[in-house]
Amino acid sequence: MKNKKQIDFSGALSSIFAILIGLLVGLIVLLLCNSKQAVPGFMMILTGSLTHGLKGIGQVFYYATPIILTGLSVGFAFKTGLFNIGASGQFIVGGFGAVFVGIMCKNLGGVHWIVALAASVVFGAVWGFVPGFLKAHFNVNEVIASIMMNYIGMYAVNWTVKGYKPLFNNLRNESNTVAVTAQIPKMGFDKIFPGSSVNGGFLIAIVVIILIYLLLNKTTFGYELKAVGFNKDASKYAGINEKKSIILSMTIAGAISGLAGGLLYLAGTGKHIEIVDTLASEGFSGISVALLGVCHPIGILFAGIFIAYLTAGGFYLQLFEFSTEIIDIIIAVIIYFSAFALIVKTMIAKTRQRKEIKKEQEGGKKA
Amino acid sequence: MDYVIEMLNITKEFPGIIANDNITLQLEKGEIHALLGENGAGKSTLMSVLFGMYQPEKGTIKVKGKEVQIKGPLDANDLGIGMVHQHFKLVHNFTVLQNIVLGIEDTKHGILRMEDARKKVVALSEKYSLLVDPDALISDITVGMQQRVEILKMLYRDNDILIFDEPTAVLTPQEIDELMQIMRDLKAEGKSILFITHKLNEIKAVADRCSVLRRGKYIGTVNVEDTDKEAMSEMMVGRKVNLTVDKGEAKPTDVVLEVENLTVKATREGHTKNLVNDVSFKVRKGEIVCIAGIDGNGQTELVHAITGLDSISDGKVILNGEDVSKKSIRYKNTHGMSHIPEDRHKHGLVLDYNLAYNLVLQQYFEKEFNNHGFIRNDKVNEYADLLIEQFDIRSGQGKETITRSMSGGNQQKAIVAREIKKNPDVMLAVQPTRGLDVGAIEYIHRQLVKQRDEGCAILLVSLELEEVMNLSDRILVIFEGSIVADLNPKEVTVQELGLYMAGAMQDKTHALQGTAHAKQDKQEEGAQDEK
Secondary structure, three states: OHHHHHHHHHHHHHHHHHHHHHHHHHHHHHHHHOHHHHHHHHHHHHHHHHOOHHHHHHHHHHHHHHHHHHHHHHHHHHHOOOOOOOHHHHHHHHHHHHHHHHHHOHHHHHHHHHHHHHHHHHHHHHHHHHHHHHHHHHOOOHHHHHHHHHHHHHHHHHHHHHHOHHHEEOOOOEEOOOOHHHOOOOOOHHHHOOOOOOOHHHHHHHHHHHHHHHHHHHEHHHHHHHHHHHOHHHHHHOOOOHHHHHHHHHHHHHHHHHHHHHHHHOOOOOOOOEOOOOOOHHHHHHHHHHHHOOOOHHHHHHHHHHHHHHHHHHHHHHHHOOOOHHHHHHHHHHHHHHOOHHHHHHHHHHHHHHHHHHHHHHHHHHO | OOEEEEEEEEEEEEOOEEEEEEEEEEEEOOOEEEEEEOOOOOHHHHHHHHOOOOOOOEEEEEEOOEEEOOOOHHHHHHOOEEEEOOOOOOOOOOEHHHHHHOOOOOEEOOEEOOHHHHHHHHHHHHHOOOOOOOOOEHHHOOHHHHHHHHHHHHHHOOOOEEEEEOOOOOOOHHHHHHHHHHHHHHHHOOOEEEEEEOOHHHHHHHOOEEEEEEOOEEEEEEEHHHOOHHHHHHHHHOOOOOOOOOOOOOOOOOEEEEEEEEEEOOOOOOOOOOOEEEEEEEEEOOOEEEEEOOOOOOHHHHHHHHHOOOOOOEEEEEEOOEEOOOOOHHHHHHOOEEEEOOOHHHHHOOOOOEHHHHHOOOOOOOHHHEEOOEEOHHHHHHHHHHHHHHHOOOOOOHHHOEHHHOOHHHHHHHHHHHHHHOOOOEEEEEOOOOOOOHHHHHHHHHHHHHHHHOOOEEEEEEOOHHHHHHHOOEEEEEEOOEEEEEEOOOOOOHHHHHHHHOOOOOOOOHHHHHHHHHHHHHHHHHHHHHO
């Protein structure tokens, strides 16, 4: 057990290292742009989210909800040896499923939002299933297949929303607002964080995090998925149906991303599916979150909150005549350095071992 | 004394392990010096240090009396040190000549000039009677010939210190004899040879002196002439080792595994020859049947077809009287079939899982370890501790050790433990001792014999003739996908077996014998029924 704790610790350390370097680079960028305003601007990035007290913190949780889940989707697939770059497509298709049920099925009453969320999960799962199926049976690289699914998803959603009258608000070129019954309940969050947009979705995200953690680490199903991810041949030798595992793994990853879309578009905060030709950025933020959280469910939870925190703080940068894109640069640098996490990890491990050897030698001398 | 290489007091540490602890190795000019040691004794690390792949923490290297800093293989090459790796480094769709000059091509105005190179290669080939055709494609020549190409590569670069890393692992007995002769010729020409091995016979045959490593430590250097095999193996392992397998008469009873007219067709385009061609045999309880053959004659495909890793084109596999040809791998796994796979890294282990998880690789779903879909880690750990204890699997952190960091011998022990503990009816052991040291080989052989005596049917696939002769109760020789002989190890010599394996002899009566066996089986079955 001791060893396990140490490993987790070094993973977190390397992420923190990446964050520090990222912030430092952010400060340098700020200095280059406008040296007078740089320091207050930088402080704003760090503390901006807190300026409105509890409301601000609530906002952070609200922003964090979808990217925690897309991050989990990517991280989960990665743990099982697959790179799910299709979170974006799964996210928008899942969102569409939720919006469709939210608008069309108005007589469901109290379970309306649950059905709508379920639809988002199913839609996302289908979008994950396709690359998984192609990978398992035709050995098509899941990265390529899911990139294609991203575009198919985006255009299919645009086309359907635009083409189907009840869904489309042609004044604003976006989807209509979902029924009030389809909105995610606040689950008490409005009382804790008055005035913010956070809702029960955050709680759902945490529950999913816990479920995936249990699935990966405590179940025989997780054992199979990880075994296939580590070594397909040995899994086949052990009698595991490796094709089924790959398909299920991608399907689950898709379902999580789909749920992320559902939670965002059912939040009741005026967020609609816009008819634009860009892939949903939440999907790609998911990759960042997964990397920063070293693909560990708990790490992903904190990484998601952290990135949301920076993003929220970044909105206030405009007060200092900086553009909010600086936040994106900082996040990008952080991700860049979390890719170096491995190097940092081994560095930490090495120094630790050296210390241990020294200790042993000293112990030996004493003995 | 003139030393061409002196590695003095070399110490190389890796996190958590001292791979080389104060090792001294001195190679005299014009000698064949064997480097003997178990797996994980530090032989490869020492060679990597010599080739500059690792920098030692302590110690110095002297080449021809001068202290040198070796920073990489190119430095080593400049000092005249060359190596034949265990796994050859050849480009398969290049010719012999192209492979030899690769990296030091002669050019004129940027255009390749091969004439001089060809002359030199032909001359060298003749001088050492290597009989290599410079224009043959590597993919068309035998493994033995490929090894000679590797030797030519070193000679072409004018290396005079030659290192052979376990060169005989892939060769037939005849090829081994020829290699030994080549090594003697090289020595006569004044080359110095370092010969890494753990086969004592070969050391006895060619080496002048032998240095022994054990667990990273230098044990000593002996004159081969004055030392017998037992003494050397004792130095290597640290205790007395029984070099022959102790086993009583086999008492075979019921047929457990039956293979009928099994055929596996080639899947690669342009290949029409069957990989496994109409193979039939039976394995009975309490006997060890060995499939002997040179690597690549269909053994792998045969085993994969039996276990289900690859599909069968034609024929049947019958396990305990039930046709399992179309059953899943899991079905066979749970119905009495155990399989020690040929490639322990590819098939045998999930290297990134810890030891405990690997020990339940085929049982994690069973009631014992599975509580409504949740894995019972406490039971898994308990079971792992039991196996680690019982089979003496050694690792850094016990059951928590990631198997990737374990030594080859202990990885293999883990697989053997897992497969034996399943109490199988039939055990397919494919090269179960490949790359292992004497101690581990002895251990695994004893386990297999013990299994046999407890009534398990064992199908052994081996490339090691010694293993085949020592262990088996019946030998089936496979050549180009067909079984060409069914032999009794007591009545056949190693030389004859070698000829069968090379396809030079065919057991004409085999077909008849096959039917004779079948008849005998029927009679036996009848006799048992009467009982």
